Amino acid sequence: MRTASGATLDVGRLALLLLMLGASWYFWDSPVLYPVKLLVVMMHESGHAIGTLVMGGSVDRVHLAMNEGGECMSRIPPGFLNMVVLYSSGYLGSAVAGAALMVATFRFQLGRAVMGAAAVWLAVMGVFYAGDPFTLVFCLGMAVALGLGTRFLPSVVVDALNLFLAAFTSLYALFDLRSDLWDSTRRNMTDAALLANVTWVPSIVWAALWSLLSVVLLIAAAYWSLHAKPRDGGGVRMPPVARARRV
Structure with a gap:
C-alpha cells in the first residue's frame, strides 16, 4: 500500500x-508487567501535572500507589477551562505518550533518544514531585x-522496548477508559466524575469522548508510523522486511 507521499506500508x-x-x-496480569503498569500510571499523572502547569498552576506532589493507583496534587487558578484541561489531561496524556513512542520509534527512528528522555523525565518527576518514598524509589529506579x-x-533492543511500551501504554489507556465507561462503582471516583461535577455532563459521556479521541490519536500515529519511508544514512534501522504492493 502506498500513500500520496510515496511511502509504503x-x-x-x-x-x-x-x-x-x-x-x-x-501477559496483562503477569507480575512481570507490574513495573510497566506503574510507569503508565506515572504517564497519566504527568499528564495532569503538565495540564496544571500549562494553565498557570503549580504541582505540589505526585503519588503512585502499589495497587496501580495514583494522584497528582496541584493548585490551579479557578475557571471552567482550567478545570476541563486539568481533569482531561491525565487520560489524554497516556494516549499522547503511547502515540509519541510509536511515532518516534517507527517514523523518526529515535529510539535511543526517546529512552534517554524517558529516563530524564522520571528523574525529574521523582526529585521534584514525588510525594512519598515509594514514588521516589520507583521513579529513580x-x-x-x-x-x-x-x-x-x-x-534493536532499544527500539523493541520502546515499541512494547508504546503498545502497552495504548492498551492501558484504552482499558482504563473502558473501566471508567462501564464500571459504575469505579466511574464515581474518576477524573470523568470530577469533570462531570464541573460541567454537568455525565461522566460516562466524558469517558466515551476520551476513548474516541484516544483511539483516533493512536490509529493516526500507527498509520503515520507504519507508512514511513526508511531513512537514509544515520539513525537506528529496523530489521529489513518485505513490503506489500498495491493490487
Whole structure:
C-alpha cells in the first residue's frame, strides 16, 4: 500500500506492532508487567501535572500507589477551562505518550533518544514531585534502568522496548477508559466524575469522548508510523522486511 507521499506500508513493522499488542494483552496480569503498569500510571499523572502547569498552576506532589493507583496534587487558578484541561489531561496524556513512542520509534527512528528522555523525565518527576518514598524509589529506579538501557543496550533492543511500551501504554489507556465507561462503582471516583461535577455532563459521556479521541490519536500515529519511508544514512534501522504492493 502506498500513500500520496510515496511511502509504503511496512508489513514487518505492522507485524511487530501487532505482536507487541498481543503480548501486552496476553501477559496483562503477569507480575512481570507490574513495573510497566506503574510507569503508565506515572504517564497519566504527568499528564495532569503538565495540564496544571500549562494553565498557570503549580504541582505540589505526585503519588503512585502499589495497587496501580495514583494522584497528582496541584493548585490551579479557578475557571471552567482550567478545570476541563486539568481533569482531561491525565487520560489524554497516556494516549499522547503511547502515540509519541510509536511515532518516534517507527517514523523518526529515535529510539535511543526517546529512552534517554524517558529516563530524564522520571528523574525529574521523582526529585521534584514525588510525594512519598515509594514514588521516589520507583521513579529513580526506573530512571536508572532506562538510562543504563540507553547507554548499553543494542539499538534493536532499544527500539523493541520502546515499541512494547508504546503498545502497552495504548492498551492501558484504552482499558482504563473502558473501566471508567462501564464500571459504575469505579466511574464515581474518576477524573470523568470530577469533570462531570464541573460541567454537568455525565461522566460516562466524558469517558466515551476520551476513548474516541484516544483511539483516533493512536490509529493516526500507527498509520503515520507504519507508512514511513526508511531513512537514509544515520539513525537506528529496523530489521529489513518485505513490503506489500498495491493490487
